[in-house]
Amino acid sequence: QVQLVESGGGLVQTGASLRLSCAVSGRSLNNYAMGWFRQAPGKERAFVAAINWSGRYEYHADSVKGRFTISRDNAKNTVNLQLDSLKPEDTAVYYCAARYSTSSYFPTAENEYPYWGQGTQVTVSS
Numbered sequence: 809q810v811q812l813v814e815s816g817g818g819l820v821q822t823g824a825s826l827r828l829s830c831a832v833s834g835r836s837l838n839n840y841a842m843g844w845f846r847q848a849p850g851k852e853r854a855f856v857a858a859i860n861w862s863g864r865y866e867y868h869a870d871s872v873k874g875r876f877t878i879s880r881d882n883a884k885n886t887v888n889l890q891l892d893s894l895k896p897e898d899t900a901v902y903y904c905a906a907r908y909s910t911s912s913y914f915p916t917a918e919n920e921y922p923y924w925g926q927g928t929q930v931t932v933s934s
Contacts, residue, residue: 810834810906810923817902817928820894824932828889830904830925837861837880841909842887843921844878846900846930853903857889858914865912872898894932901927 816828830842843858857878859866866878877890887904905921915921 810840812904812906812923812925814902814904814925814928817930819931819933821933822895824894826891826894826930828891828902828904828928828930830887830889832885832887832906837882837885837887839908839910840906841914842878842880843905843907843915844887844889844902845905845918846898846902847927848897848900851900853918855916855918856902858916859887860912860914861910865914867914867916891930894930896932896934899931901929903927 811833813831816826841860844856845853846856847853855869856872857868859878859880863880868876875893880887904925906923907915907921
């Protein structure tokens, strides 16, 4: 069983930065593609970024491209999401997700990830 725990959220002002982390336990992170999603109040959960098992391939949603960066450290069993130049519209609960995959593939659809964390709140004030 894969268990995911997010951390690093908080309340910040527009333009600030945050670094979210997702700690993975139960399995080696080497065998999993990872994704970050977010859910704003009153909206559906949306894709933010994904990375394949090795970290060689990554993809970011257009809404965060150039501001957010996904990375992973398989030795530490963690996946990170660096959030820079934050805007009020980035306010959401951020979730990490995992899917078993040892290829270059990284899903961007929510229903392709069987394992999820509980989420961490990011609030950006104007």
